[in-house]
Amino acid sequence: MRYIPTTPAEREAMLRAIGVRSVDDLFADVPASVRLRRPLRLRPALSDPEVLRYLAELADRNGHADRLRCFLGAGAYDHFVPPAVWQLAGRGEFLTAYTPYQAELMQGELQAAYEYQTMVCELLGMEVANASMYDGASALGEAAVMARDLTGRDRVVVSQAVHPEYRQVLRTYTEPLGVRVAELRPEDGLTPPAAGAVDGRTAAVVVQHPNFFGCLEDVRGWAEIAHRAGALLVVACADPLAFGLLAPPGELGADIVAAEGQPLGNPLNFGGPFLGIIATREAFVRRMPGRLVGATVDRHGRRGFVLTLQTREQHIRRERATSNICTNEALNALAAAVYLSLLGPEGVRRVAELCVRKAAYLKSRLAELPGFRVAFHAPTFHEFVVRTPRPAAAVVRGMAREGFLAGLPLGRFYRGMGDALLVCVTEVRTRDDMDEFVEALNRVAAPRPRRVGGRRR
Amino acid sequence: MRYIPTTPAEREAMLRAIGVRSVDDLFADVPASVRLRRPLRLRPALSDPEVLRYLAELADRNGHADRLRCFLGAGAYDHFVPPAVWQLAGRGEFLTAYTPYQAELMQGELQAAYEYQTMVCELLGMEVANASMYDGASALGEAAVMARDLTGRDRVVVSQAVHPEYRQVLRTYTEPLGVRVAELRPEDGLTPPAAGAVDGRTAAVVVQHPNFFGCLEDVRGWAEIAHRAGALLVVACADPLAFGLLAPPGELGADIVAAEGQPLGNPLNFGGPFLGIIATREAFVRRMPGRLVGATVDRHGRRGFVLTLQTREQHIRRERATSNICTNEALNALAAAVYLSLLGPEGVRRVAELCVRKAAYLKSRLAELPGFRVAFHAPTFHEFVVRTPRPAAAVVRGMAREGFLAGLPLGRFYRGMGDALLVCVTEVRTRDDMDEFVEALNRVAAPRPRRVGGRRR
């Protein structure tokens, strides 16, 4: 049998040692009524080359980012991943290890996590970060629960310029606990700080920065309002590379940051595994969810690392734990650490600056394209919304045939935005890519004579 | 500068420590007349994503074996390479090591080479094998030189059913040493043993088994003839997996085997790196070229491995060395060892049997295809020659458009074989592949009405 080393002779020897006659005897405790009395109805087993060939065929049917040039972001970003990242993170010693319960044997993973926590703190301007959460959206859900526990309040205010799927997750995590979630409508792509949105029952204000439309929010303004009301400011972020250039949330007054770490060296992977980041103030660390790695010493006084503050966690605290999280995304965090080590301060700034500059170039090109209009006025990072002369979903379909992933049609998430396309430009897009993108858009979506009357705005 | 860690400040510090003012001073010994006084005229440097993108574009222009179904062999074989092979052989510790001159630090590489030598001996039925040569063809060249040195004779007889490129290499290696090479014409795809071909000046008889046409030679017959004349029998082999099923050359009387190890877990790589194998009798070991790894003990009596019998080699013996070889194909040998470990005796037999059975199936299908004719009558391993109704080169071009690498047109190497196609079937080809191959061949090459008269044979 594939992957089972035991030979028939060994099987017999083991049965003898156990003192039973057959393997069936080992299942005598399974009530007859619940046994499966027929063979499983599964697809036939395949040999190794067949499995690989079939999977390669399936993979080949997908319009991945090496086939379609990717101007799609919206929470999953096509940044350049240096080949060293996964050649190192993918090493068997990391890949096939479990959670480092036996610290002395697992200093590699533990030290890497400690370094990762540091790098995340540095990038976000925060005091502590944990060793990983599932993804940005669930990290936001946990952040809201954390805010509730820290404040003892049960209302959360969230901007609609937060990623729609993150908002959905936020509700899923908080509503069973009796938290009420109120949403704030953005204006011209932004969530202008409004003192009236917050009161003495507000546990947290949640904004995303840069927000889902790519716009830079007034985080400082929200911090003041939230703090004045005794609430916490939770900042969500879908691409922490922004803070290679932008003032980090910690400096803007964020109490908790919930971010998506995929852009830090992790592949698109059709949406997962990604990397949940959660970071906060030191004072809040005992209410944090997830694993934390700390430095300590061994019996000879040498530096070493362990999982720590475990009394927050489910395996100790059970129903009183800060979260139920157990398995997390350690390997993705490791990849992020490798990525950030390779880039360094100059590299993250370079990536962020390239994103801003390139996105600005494309934005200005699209602003000039007949029938297209940049939707919002606020400064943006690497994404922006453009209004299209034909329904955005149709534009996207047409552009795919031209070899582009043109962006995300926002009609799917926002009423009245059927003609809105969220476009992303990262450092891997060249000027040629963008010029060809504009040409293709012009072919695919330019207002056609017969339609002009009805559609122009 | 990419890949140079030295910062400008460090550069200055080093210059100060050396006691010179500038890096230029370090090149004062280069005569002015030979200095390059202009910038290099090279293509502009590219960033990492640009290099990868450009190389991916180039790679994409190639009709590789995942795009065109491969029925092409002729010295390079598309066997299944279990993913574990290169995930292990490609580990940085192996990939970025040098030749194991410091044995105590390099037991990994050395032990693997010792195991590899053993596996090669087992597969070929030989007594000793070295740690690798460049490829099968150059191994054959070295084998012929070795035979000359062992016998003190200066004639080599080689069958024309030996791979034409191997024969070219054989000449290149032997002729400067005054060796005369005579070629034997095959009959019906075989080289029938002929005592008359060999005399008292013959150092070696060289046959390939299975031969270049895929046919099984009478190796035993040749061994008798060669040995009777005091000559050595050198057996070339382009795919040692044949000996998973076939009697190995050692059992058939070979004195030296020169084989191509690419089929043992190594990729096609457009022809290189491949893996040269050379194996011989124990008595001949001191005339072998290349590295040999031997077992020994350390000062505590523990088992360990070292490079040994180095007095054969260029770094000790210089112009009297058995060969000039230094860098070899150690990593490919390691991959072969991993491959053979995964397969085991049952696996190599399985692969060989699948090759034989599948090739036989396709042969019989082609025998029935109008206009086609199997060229030779001898039993074959995984290759055979088929006569095509149109020039084989044209058939191959047409088949590529149908998505197949149809085989090697032999007109390139043999006069009068413009309509001969060397076809290969390995274990990765499915019955569907073959049935579709036959259909496509029928479309591409079937005698067309307007041509039938002139072309049918």
Added chain:
Amino acid sequence: MTDFPLIFERSVPGRRGHGLPETDVPDRPLEELVPARALRTRPPSLPEVSELDVVRHYTGLSHRNFSIDEGFYPLGSCTMKYNPKLHEDAARLAGFARLHPYTPEEWAQGALRLLWELGEELRELAGMDGITFQPAAGAHGELVGLLMVRAYFASRGERRTRVIVPDSAHGTNPATAAMVGYEVVTVRSDARGNLDLAALEAVLDERTAALMLTNPNTLGLFEEQVDRIAERVHAAGAQMYLDGANFNAMVGITRPGDQGFDVMHMNLHKTFSTPHGGGGPGACAVAVKRHLEPFLPVPVVVREGDRYGLDFDRPQSVGRVRAFYGNFANLVRAYAYVRSLGADGLRAVAEHAVLHANYLRVRLAPHYEIPYDRVCKHEFVASGVRQKRRDGVTTKDIAKRLLDYGFHAPTVYFPLIVEEAIMIEPTETESLQTLDAFVEAMVAIDRECQEDPEKVRTAPHTTPVGRLDEVRAARQPNLRWRPEG
């Protein structure tokens, strides 16, 4: 010996490790693009190192780790089986790894089909009707499962407030119940290691939303009365939730759906062999009976003819527990695994996992206490009480000493109901030779406990660092490096 340096300690100002491009668009002053006050003023203190520094650092760290690829990992409840290398190549195919989650469906047919087919296979294995792959791990799956239970009762206008959990349950079970707002009621296990049926009956009532059961349970024992338990639970109008962490013991032998479970999660990083990555990522499927299907998270993968799609229009759905669709790369691996094994291979997995565990149990029984010494499933729980009482050596000491013998330790101090618990899960992919070597090590340590207990108490001795001070780590938390000055 000096400490292995932190990557920050390798930093040199101005050193670079990347080959990123320069800008190729017209230069505009940055302030035109981003207002000055939104800009960062101080760069993050990330390490400034060369690519070679990074390669050496992480290669070095990898040598200070322990993994399946290096040795035996009998970590109970974690199913540390071999992770086939083929899966890595499969998951890294550009068509999967480079696929954006918002790629239009017609351009993601391969990925969607894979999800559909994997769903079919797992539903058959589970004996269930509906499935989602959204959760990222087992605990996340529990969350999805209980949210569905909650939504189910809400849809029926029932308000149930309690979830019953056995005292042997994994910590994620009660933690999850609490996250969904349930009160947790703990029920004890009986002397045979089964859930105590009478105790269960005593707490089952109309407030009970669900029983969360693990089967085989965390003692490695099959719940012999699972059919009767299901009957009682259903009679009380409650739902049966299976924590499927231990599914490895029963694939192809008995199906949770047939045992009476309404909803279960499968940790694909356990039974289905996706690598653990030093703590994750995992992957998880939650499978349900028909009546719970309307409540599955959005989106659900659907098929029409030979087109595959994502169904978002599910008004009763519990919503989402994460963005996108799940840990897809690991679903590719799980799919490869299921297809490599097929029906016979998967049944053989359960058979051999159980065979190997029982072999170890019997071999270790003379040396270590086995509190519930009956035929186990894929794992069993021994105890260090004998050594503790006799030699003053704790289970923790024994675990640490095992590291010196080249093995990872078993899971210790879990389940909580066994004193000095040593929970051993060998899996089906380990050889008899490895099992025997492990037995020898355990026997040798038992001898050391008697002859040289101090050696065991101060273990490990051969690891890169010695016994670490966990108390200090918790008392004086040092959770990040700080730049000097």
Added chain:
Amino acid sequence: MTDFPLIFERSVPGRRGHGLPETDVPDRPLEELVPARALRTRPPSLPEVSELDVVRHYTGLSHRNFSIDEGFYPLGSCTMKYNPKLHEDAARLAGFARLHPYTPEEWAQGALRLLWELGEELRELAGMDGITFQPAAGAHGELVGLLMVRAYFASRGERRTRVIVPDSAHGTNPATAAMVGYEVVTVRSDARGNLDLAALEAVLDERTAALMLTNPNTLGLFEEQVDRIAERVHAAGAQMYLDGANFNAMVGITRPGDQGFDVMHMNLHKTFSTPHGGGGPGACAVAVKRHLEPFLPVPVVVREGDRYGLDFDRPQSVGRVRAFYGNFANLVRAYAYVRSLGADGLRAVAEHAVLHANYLRVRLAPHYEIPYDRVCKHEFVASGVRQKRRDGVTTKDIAKRLLDYGFHAPTVYFPLIVEEAIMIEPTETESLQTLDAFVEAMVAIDRECQEDPEKVRTAPHTTPVGRLDEVRAARQPNLRWRPEG
């Protein structure tokens, strides 16, 4: 401690490690296909192990190795620089790795274009006109080079029988000359470490086919009179061959073609950073001046417009030294390297390689004899004579002791003209911090030689095995494992 097992010692009859398919074609008796007498009767004694056994075995062996990825490798003459990870991804692209060498040219345009472009880059770097990539390594390139020299003279009806080689030359130089049927004439080096011009002149005559020169030579010194040497050699009607193993010291600074060389080889696994693989595969280019072009091995890569092809029709060609076109996968790596660095980057390589070597030379000079203590190029040769005479510790002992400090040893006992030679090449990719740590180790060992010489003489102490008995290995050769019985 027990020995690390051989893979054969892990073997268990009947165990399997592969997932190969079953046959899918109609079953026919095997004897119909292959005559019984051609069949194997006894299976080869290959190991019977599981995939997991194999993974553990080779992962374990990898942990008993030493590589650039782990630490400093100052192995003189070997240019152990960093091997960028990007190259690995590039070389493994299916379009390259899965490309059959006999793919019709119109379907191999990408590969051929890469070869063409790499050829253009290297010809410019070398200052040469023609190029081949056929040889698999440096020594193979020497063979090609001398074969071309021989063919050149043959084409002119000249019979020249001797090749001149300096006494400092690498062993492959005389070995190659002998393989091509030449008599080897050795010429000594002068007191400054240059080839002795007078000695050269004394042996140069009409029998001389070529001078094989290494520049910088194996002492790490630039041949200060290379222009005059070339003049004299050419005046004698002979050819100048450059062993380009040390090209790293001069890329972008001075070109062999401009120095007067007619033919050279480049070890792409040195200067152009393709990984050494524990002894290979390497890759090699041989570049020549116009007059030698007709003799290049077949085929030669050619371009017509934007079509690339292989030219086999070269009647004066020396033929072939291997099948197909060269170690293509490494040519992909070398191409990626050249394109990543460009003109400025490559010049910086030479500058920093030389800077680093001189820094080490100056730092070590107080502690170790430096026989030719002048500005060196990318490497320099120190000597252990002082330690040998003073402390009775050999260079070999010092090399072994370095292993305990976490470094690979330099090349020792080469070049042969330096007693107790210690040949140190740091390369441009190592940092100042690493160089300093190496100096510290060398200084510490010098101290140990004086204070505790026995410790050095019995080194290494921390490696997986201690000093190995090489004499026994050679006297009682054990070159393979044998199955028992």
